Amino acid sequence: MARKIFDLLIEFCVNYSFRVLGGVIVLVCGWILGKFLAGVVYKQLQKHQVDVTVSKFIVTGVKFAVVGFAVLIALGKFGIEIAPFIAGLSVIGFGTSFALQGPLSNFAAGAILIFTKPFKVGDIIEVVGCVGEVEDMSLGRTLLRTVDGTHIVIPNKHIVGEVIHNDSEAKRVDIKVGVSYDSDTAKAVNIIKNILDADSRISQKIKPKIGIFEFADSSVNLYARLWCRQLEYWDVLFDLNKKILEAFNREHIVIPFPQSDIHIKTAPEGVRRV
Structure with a gap:
């Protein structure tokens, strides 16, 4: 055997x-x-x-x-x-x-993204409510890194067909501040303009826009729109707000708070109070 x-x-x-x-x-x-x-x-x-x-x-x-x-x-x-x-x-x-319709649809969507190239590795994008830098991109998914370092994995099928904001060159910064109706609004606008001009982090490819935005109940609201690099967004926003507040206090530009005026009238003699 x-x-x-x-x-x-x-x-x-x-x-x-x-x-x-x-x-x-x-x-x-x-x-x-x-x-x-x-x-x-x-x-x-x-x-x-x-x-x-x-x-x-x-x-x-x-x-x-x-x-x-x-x-x-x-x-x-x-x-x-x-x-x-x-x-x-x-x-x-x-x-x-x-x-495997789900995974295969991700691969098909990945191929579309790769060859249509709405964004590339290194771009700053906003899609499906997520904002970050594209760190990696494959057929199945796209990897984003947010400003605070968090990694987000997005299946490609959720990206195709969505509105994609590509902020690679610059990210928009919006600043709104209210001044009292008694304040010099032209002076306030000029103060904000000087602060923006002095900050080298603000993009000059797209000129900042500054002006009166609206007439609110207690204030004249000024608005500034500018652009900076995505990674510097929060630093720029916080620094500009601080500098504007300090400059307004120094130049006696009043930033009002919501308030109500109550007028008390004395009833004439002989009128019965209820």
Whole structure:
């Protein structure tokens, strides 16, 4: 019995060892060749300054194409018929596509984003209520980093079809401050203008806008709209508010608070109070 088993092992090794060895060699060579070609393609894309997101997509596609071709050859070496195998995979893939509609829709949306390029890695965007810098982008998801360092992962299917605000060049800063009706509004506007002009963090590509915004119940509301880098947004906003308050106090510009005037009238003599 042991002799028969030994003979079967010898026969199997003689008949199939070279096939198995050949298949393994094809797989290893395919993996090495895929990595090598992916590296060459990536360098060429970088040389021609192709967008990093598109570069990663193309490089990944090249690598998987080479490795996939090597797998098909290796299957032939193992004695597996490729045609029925591919047919079986297509049937399985067709059935799986219904079960994986969510992930597949993310991949389709990712491909749309990569080639339409509404934004790229490094851009500051606002989408589906999230604001941050695009740190990474793949077929399935987009990774944002907010101003406070929080990472947000957004499935790509939730981005396609939404309104995307790209604030890469500058983010808008809105400042509204009220002054009393007795104050010199022209002087107040000039004070704010001087403060904005003195701050080097404020973008000069888009000139700041300053003026009277509205006439409220207790104040004349002044409004300033300016732009700065996304990462400096909160620092700029806080610093400008502080400087405006200090300058108004120094120049005796009154910032009023809501108040009501109550007038008490004395009833004439002889009039009965109820």
